Amino acid sequence: MAKKKVSKKVSKKNETKDDVVKIPGIEVLKANIKVRAMEGSTLLMSRLSDETMQELLGAQMGEAPKPQEDRDPKAEFEAARYLNDDGKDCIPALAFKRAMSGAAKFIKGIDYGQINGAVFVPGDLIPIKYKKLRMKPDVARIGTKRIPYMIFRPEYFGWEATIPLMYDPSVISPSEIANLISRAGFSLGVGAWRPQKKGDHGRFEVA
Numbered sequence: 109m110a111k112k113k114v115s116k117k118v119s120k121k122n123e124t125k126d127d128v129v130k131i132p133g134i135e136v137l138k139a140n141i142k143v144r145a146m147e148g149s150t151l152l153m154s155r156l157s158d159e160t161m162q163e164l165l166g167a168q169m170g171e172a173p174k175p176q177e178d179r180d181p182k183a184e185f186e187a188a189r190y191l192n193d194d195g196k197d198c199i200p201a202l203a204f205k206r207a208m209s210g211a212a213k214f215i216k217g218i219d220y221g222q223i224n225g226a227v228f229v230p231g232d233l234i235p236i237k238y239k240k241l242r243m244k245p246d247v248a249r250i251g252t253k254r255i256p257y258m259i260f261r262p263e264y265f266g267w268e269a270t271i272p273l274m275y276d277p278s279v280i281s282p283s284e285i286a287n288l289i290s291r292a293g294f295s296l297g298v299g300a301w302r303p304q305k306k307g308d309h310g311r312f313e314v315a
Contacts, residue, residue: 198233207292226279239266
């Protein structure tokens with residue numbers, strides 16, 4: 109007797125498929141916030157000159173210190189300015205980011221750690237406009253013996269800037285950002301001898 113062939117059908121339900129995991133993207137918004145100097149608060153900048161950076165590097169590499177040369181206050185003043193490729197005076201973008209991060213400690217409901225990961229100030233330097241610029245001589249204290257040392261820094265009067273921002277709206281809202289910048293300008297400031305450094309310079313407000 110001939111044997112009948114039995115065909116087996118495989119159900120498609122039993123076929124296995126690779127699981128597909130969809131990762132949602134992070135929504136990132138951009139904003140430009142204009143700020144200006146608070147009344148009575150000038151901006152002081154104190155960029156380390158390229159020569160000073162080389163001397164610090166040489167000291168760490170064990171090189172003998174160079175003989176002390178006659179100082180040039182005008183050259184030191186110019187070297188302390190932050191200038192972009194267009195020759196415009198600037199403030200480091202990181203200065204505003206640090207001020208905003210520090211300001212989070214003063215505001216209830218805003219977490220310091222979240223600000224670091226949810227708000228960014230892109231770029232390196234932020235150009236400023238100002239009404240007046242002068243060379244400001246001051247006495248600094250250096251070394252463990254606190255030896256007095258004259259320094260010459262740029263001081264800006266009536267300055268203003270536009271801060272570019274990138275932020276995650278799921279973490280912080282536009283109104284919270286405005287509040288954060290206001291607090292940063294009032295309590296911490298930017299530049300040298302700011303409130304964060306026991307001074308009164310570099311304070312700003314939202315324009």
